[in-house]
Amino acid sequence: MIEDNHSFIFPKGEKLSSNWFTGDAFLTPLLARDRNNDFALGSVTFEPGARTNWHTHPRGQVLMVIEGKGWYQEKGKAAQAIKKGDVVNIPENLEHWHGASASDKMVHVAITNYKGEENVVWLQPVTEGEYEKVNNNQ
């Protein structure tokens, strides 16, 4: 228990909507866009099996994995395993998803850049079939 506590940097936060996430994903907002910072900053916790829907960012997003293990997949490509200490620089307008692995939780800080008033476009869920294929190919 001490070891677990030691690794938690930010609070788990509020559960994210099942409209855009599958499973138990949580957000702690860390900073809202302001005059200097043209991005939203937040810590997202994915319990095992949890993941985003497929989505795009009009001006990209940077992920810093601060705990656990998970996946990042761009449409039409093999999923990439991501783990604590990894940084992912997601290009603009590229369909992708990210989330925990089936067996491990994953926590990342996200820096989500704005283009105009928009920083994300949500698409369809990652199906059980798509998710199982990624996890079973490990």
Next chain:
Amino acid sequence: MIEDNHSFIFPKGEKLSSNWFTGDAFLTPLLARDRNNDFALGSVTFEPGARTNWHTHPRGQVLMVIEGKGWYQEKGKAAQAIKKGDVVNIPENLEHWHGASASDKMVHVAITNYKGEENVVWLQPVTEGEYEKVNNNQ
């Protein structure tokens, strides 16, 4: 030792210059400015007693403390104690310093926004007297 390892997210990196830092401070660059990200991203480790010089950022900086305890001080104000989990949104053109406490290390991720080609203006060191005053007032 296991507990300590568990808390390290990013490598410690390379020692930072004594021109701009007092004591043992280290940087791991995480991401350089690019077409979407108008900032530099890096993890900075301050050993106990280490700190930045006084400095300003022309378009501000965001700090996320991911380990340990330290100080953030704006010129003419009392120093603020900062610790793991704290986020500091530093305004533009405001003289300040940050670093570890005298007895604890401190690690933060820094998001440093650019204005034109510049993201920091370095000033004079935080003197031993200034630093001792902050630590002894605790």
